[in-house]
Amino acid sequence: MRFDVITLFPDLFTPHLQLGVTRRAYESRQVDLRLWPLRDFAEDAYRRVDDRPYGGGPGMVMLAEPLERALAAVRADRAEAPTAPLVHFTPTGRRIDQALVREMAAGAGAVLLCGRYEGVDQRFLDRHVDLELSLGDFVLSGGELPALALLDAIARLQPGVLNDAQSHEQDSFSADGLLDCPHYSRPEVLDTPEGAMPVPVVLLSGHHAQIARWRRERSLELTARRRPELIAAARAAGRLSKADEQYLAGLLL
The missing domain is CATH 1.10.1270.20 (tRNA(m1g37)methyltransferase, domain 2)
Structure with missing residues (x-):
């Protein structure tokens, strides 16, 4: 399976790919993880990907246009599965549970959108997001930690990743x-x-x-x-x- 991650902080994923038993899933490409730094899709000299919200208020909003370009690049690169679902991590989403993890672990992967700041321009979400997920009833500074949690849970279910194949069956x-x-x-x-x-x-x-x-x-x-x-x-x-x-x-x- 393949997961594409759109993120402002790709370096947060590096230790996860190199340490622990789940690294086997990434080394073997059972879980093919590809990182897409969002700032690479900004077009101005400042590589801006956020701006103030219309209507005023605190915080910044992630701009739709860099996200549109990033998603288009991901879709073009995923020639084998261009319609992979887009997952957005947000406190308003469905809480991640083991049933969902098992379902996704048996699938072909997804595109993971890691939001930051006050949120993502709703027009992009309305056009593209298939599933919104949450770790629980609390707020994090971004979607990278929920994405890592989901990837870890999926990776450990892949054959050969755990030393004992029955380990996850007793979790x-x-x-x-x-x-x-x-x-x-x-x-x-x-x-x-x-x-x-x-x-x-x-x-x-x-x-x-x-x-x-x-x-x-x-x-x-x-x-x-x-x-x-x-x-x-x-x-x-x-x-x-x-x-x-x-x-x-x-x-x-």
Whole structure:
């Protein structure tokens, strides 16, 4: 798949492409990422891509014309898929979730527009944007961080990127849509100022069925306490077993 990113700050993406396990997806071109610096499409000597808003008010607005030229260049370069959807990152967009990530990870890619300043000229958005996305109910200084978050989530789902192919299948929000269970590693007993903290005994038992049930119950408990709406969604979708329901009924929330 191919992602084209229109951005004022392409250097923000460089470490992401070179570090961490997801770099494998970019090195192999499973995720083909191409950066388009917006100032390259400004036509004046100052490489201006923003101006004051009509009607007054604080902040600056990203100009439509440099964006039009940048998008035209991207479309021309994407001869194999010139109609790839244009994604705009904004607090008013749909919140990114794992279902969306899985959908996009199985697709052919997209063009990612990283806005800055007070916003983007609405005429450009009205003409071209197919999907608006948000990280959550807060405001960032630009679209680069949401774009990086989306790319990271998509890259780790590509075959061969994670060492264990089952890793992402056990993540929070995957499979049955619940939160993941707690995890432990060495030492078996951790000495702390508050006292010894041992690994739960069941994880040392070697009894795979008991371990699986313990992990399931911890997942159910954590989800019920922190994200009860996910329990409701799993129940509505028929993803909770009779044993799950019995365990949930006994929880003191």
